[in-house]
Amino acid sequence: MPLMKAAVFVEKNRIILADKPIPDIGPLDALIRITTTTLCGTDVHILRGEYPVEKGLTIGHEPVGVIEKLGSQVKGFSEGQRVIAGAITPSGHSFACLCGCASQDGPDTPHGFRATGGWKFGNLIDGSQAEYLRVPDAMANLCAIPDHLSDEQVLMCPDIMSTGFSGAERGDVKIGDTVVVFALGPIGLCAVAGARLKGATSIIGVDTVPARMNVARSMGATHVVDFKQVDVVAHIMAITGGRGADVAIEALGTQATFEWALRVLRPGGTLSSLGVYSSDLTIPVTAFAAGLGDYSIVSTLCPGGKERMRRLMEVVSSGSVDLKPLVTHRFKLDDIEAAYELFAHQRDGVLKVAITP
């Protein structure tokens, strides 16, 4: 049985590089030889034991690679093709998928919904921080990379870009909107780009790290606010001339950012939540106009599937969003433990790390 290198969750605070068998594939699967992958904030939650996964699982959900082998029933692809797959890999045939809710895919109930069930890589099955990856339901999930795009150019598509953009999409950003993005990590930065892509004319980024605030400006933020320097809510109300924001995007997963997002909204506005929360949230009654303010709060798990990947790569191809500044560091798979060390502690201005086997 041939072996490969893979980053494996051993126990809380221990992800190590280990030898594992190269995955077998079934008739609907594909085997991908990974050429580039990356680490995600969610992987750090897993590392710290904040998000539970099984011991021995290979981590990672952002694959760029080459098709090594196709299942017997997979049509429309060929071995040797360069491809990506989304972090979320919907089957296409579940009740959830057919109900327009593919990220909540799954077989657990008779009618097929399972919260976050579409997120399989590095969560329910072995993930992409390895030399090889099994992609389930390959026909719904593989997407060929245009020749003129490099691995790094499409590395953000599987998760960061799809999630960030979805913050603007689910918030239904319209031409002329004012949008505030809370937290300018990679997801928040892509939310800024997504808001700009959808026609927002005033985009206010909130963070406290100068480097991130600068990248935000380069990706479309018209204002940046340092939450340590000012009263965030009052400052944003002033920027907007007292009107408030049409859409506020939460991209961190904390009570403070969630609550600010609600408080800066104009009545009738939308809080679009992308963060992963680790504790209960409070909706202050005043910020919610006692239930009478026509507010909406929407949450979104990263959209996946090959059509989504195709569109995101179209965005990259068009040059309208430049994600190169997001890849700040590069590591070999052999050094992934060092990459986790750097990334988990947010050292050296790290945004995203490219990992190559």
Place this chain on the structure above:
Amino acid sequence: MPLMKAAVFVEKNRIILADKPIPDIGPLDALIRITTTTLCGTDVHILRGEYPVEKGLTIGHEPVGVIEKLGSQVKGFSEGQRVIAGAITPSGHSFACLCGCASQDGPDTPHGFRATGGWKFGNLIDGSQAEYLRVPDAMANLCAIPDHLSDEQVLMCPDIMSTGFSGAERGDVKIGDTVVVFALGPIGLCAVAGARLKGATSIIGVDTVPARMNVARSMGATHVVDFKQVDVVAHIMAITGGRGADVAIEALGTQATFEWALRVLRPGGTLSSLGVYSSDLTIPVTAFAAGLGDYSIVSTLCPGGKERMRRLMEVVSSGSVDLKPLVTHRFKLDDIEAAYELFAHQRDGVLKVAITP
């Protein structure tokens, strides 16, 4: 200066019938002689001092009447016409109105949003529990009553029906949906009717008062659940075969109902909130799938304006919803203090009270 009778807020726990001047009207206003009005749960909040209004204000926001006098600039109506106006009276010309958010109408900010600013009657200006009522922006708000409809048949249109239906509308109920309605007061009962009108095939009403549960069945509930008898969430998950609800409508304004509503949703489902909350709300992290469940939480203030009133009266005319069971008691305006006494204590199975001057 001619006087009229009006129900006036004097201080906490005191609404009395008093003499007040018949209102003057401006060029865009209409003066309505009230023929029927009613009390709302919100009026009870005002009575108890839980919702602050100015002392001396006339209470009430559900007018049925006859045009007594039209402002000089009002076209399209004639004196003597029977009309209703919505509880919410948008101007039609504010930034909020033109932004699709008419209930949040208002002049307070340069760009015109004011939380709940469209709710004027019995809140910002004198209300309908009186012999006469000034209707602002009459052209946007008056709607002629079809001759074949009685006052009582249209009495629910200004608020109860508009609010209840909006619970189903904002939840975007679709053909074949499962909808749960939490609390079966008049608003919740209209939410049941609205869910049925929009094609829900499984409608689960939750309350504990048998009479209300029976009315719910007559208005379209396919199941009723007594929250004192069963574990509500487990019971509803069982009724839905483990799938959960597509839409859950909160029609009370408490943490318990809000939280149940969230917990019975399938991933990707929508909590449509109609209640008026008097304290902060908690979103349990587990019920929210840590932010990854594609959930939506939407809140709605009663839609108003004459087109809304026209449509609701069309529903009444069509016979598809019968709201007669909601008017359980009738009082003369002279006896409105007794009506408050009965209604505030929810005595004698009261649902709605018709008040006639």
Place this chain on the structure above:
Amino acid sequence: MPLMKAAVFVEKNRIILADKPIPDIGPLDALIRITTTTLCGTDVHILRGEYPVEKGLTIGHEPVGVIEKLGSQVKGFSEGQRVIAGAITPSGHSFACLCGCASQDGPDTPHGFRATGGWKFGNLIDGSQAEYLRVPDAMANLCAIPDHLSDEQVLMCPDIMSTGFSGAERGDVKIGDTVVVFALGPIGLCAVAGARLKGATSIIGVDTVPARMNVARSMGATHVVDFKQVDVVAHIMAITGGRGADVAIEALGTQATFEWALRVLRPGGTLSSLGVYSSDLTIPVTAFAAGLGDYSIVSTLCPGGKERMRRLMEVVSSGSVDLKPLVTHRFKLDDIEAAYELFAHQRDGVLKVAITP
């Protein structure tokens, strides 16, 4: 090789019952033993050579049956289960499916759209007017029939009900809308039911056959108009008090009905087209307000997939729509040629014909 009976297209004006091999199935397919099926107007188009299909093809796209055999990769179903499948059987994994356009499924272009490509049964592959049927992509398409529903009760779900309802859904019928349905064959009757299910309060059915007009009333039409007796457009404008219809549903496929549909719309209204047209259509410039009337014209091919089937069976279960009056005649498969003779000539007040092997 075991044989079965099947209704086969031989040449223009000849569909005959013939012996054909029972279909083989692949890993993703299911073999269904048909227990009930029916004829559709589209099948008559095929019979007459107006819609081209290959000679030797088995006709029919409305299957009710029992799972005889499951492909090796099909999970979530068991042999012996009673099931239906939609007339349209999307794969779930094409670009079209993942783009929200499943009826236009298909592998013909690199990015996967093919006009009407989701319609496979009796069009691209052998259909349901036979003893056995191969269902492709079974996991996306099979849906278990609740025990308490008979074959005839669910016989309209695969096509007639799904198509008719989609007329109201794509027209975005709202509570209080006025809807006109042109042609009251089975599809038009289901469009009437769909408009009612979505909250239309005024539903005007247009036809000239008294029996159909009567069924329309029983399914929710508030008015019926005989186009041979009155000036249709003037009459409908009068019924609507000069306002016109919010939505007009075309359910036949002719210039006359299409044009009437456009002419009865209020400015800003939607023409929702369900008909199959055999020649070019004209949009009269006056009916289109020279392009300045904010009109929408939308066309829809029957939505399929198991979630759609589940929801439609929920509607049947709920009792809110009764389609029993639509099945007017019953034939054995052995007599299907006589059934075609009756149905193609619309004899004896036929609406739909149940065929049982």
Place this chain on the structure above:
Amino acid sequence: MPLMKAAVFVEKNRIILADKPIPDIGPLDALIRITTTTLCGTDVHILRGEYPVEKGLTIGHEPVGVIEKLGSQVKGFSEGQRVIAGAITPSGHSFACLCGCASQDGPDTPHGFRATGGWKFGNLIDGSQAEYLRVPDAMANLCAIPDHLSDEQVLMCPDIMSTGFSGAERGDVKIGDTVVVFALGPIGLCAVAGARLKGATSIIGVDTVPARMNVARSMGATHVVDFKQVDVVAHIMAITGGRGADVAIEALGTQATFEWALRVLRPGGTLSSLGVYSSDLTIPVTAFAAGLGDYSIVSTLCPGGKERMRRLMEVVSSGSVDLKPLVTHRFKLDDIEAAYELFAHQRDGVLKVAITP
């Protein structure tokens, strides 16, 4: 009675500069002193007698100016303010406005729809090619110009930009869409900009005038196609790799462009029509997939109202769309007849003409 200069329609092929009384205003109106206005293709239709208006009417619907006088009931504005108003001036209080269809505003039917009734300036009432303009329903329609924007910078907002953008908005352009724009006059150029603003990644402009094709590139077109040089449909299908366009925007008003727009759509795509048609349109049955292609055809009249104007000026302020290249010529009001001569014959590469009194 003080007089002013105004461009008046006298008879077919004659618009002349004449003296007319400065308009009186009512309580809800405002009088604007025009500082800049422009000519529109629609004005040329009026000149040629192709669009009928009353003799003696002042032409023009694109006003930039200063508030000279406010009606007694107008609040929220002050005399001397620089303002624009949209080409379409909805009242805010009609049934049409309250039904979400403000451009079809009007009092003609009891329920208030009138095709194109929101277009008043230079159509139903005197227009903007004059020294002074009466703006009806001023509170709904005036919008203050930010100090840092010049007249010419906001001159496209009232019509060209609002109409062009609406082509992309009504087509519901999404991130990653392919959009084709047919005809690259000022409206089509703004449709290109609108498609880009909403996230289209492939934008194909079709025309034959090199200068317009160049401006299209500068406004976001990724491809331009000269319809005289190639087979338009085949060429666009090739550019899109056989997939076709998600959205096709018609910006001229002819059968050829309408039909091309339909033929380049992918199944399920949307034809968004902006053109003013002078004769009947044909939908070829093959281009419409016989009604089974899930196509949508939507038409739009320029959205107006002060919120729309505010948002469009925000777009100008943000710098994301630069419309300066559209103003190619400048004339004094005294020379407006020469401006019509140039503009009507499309001489000298004219796109838009700024007129200053």
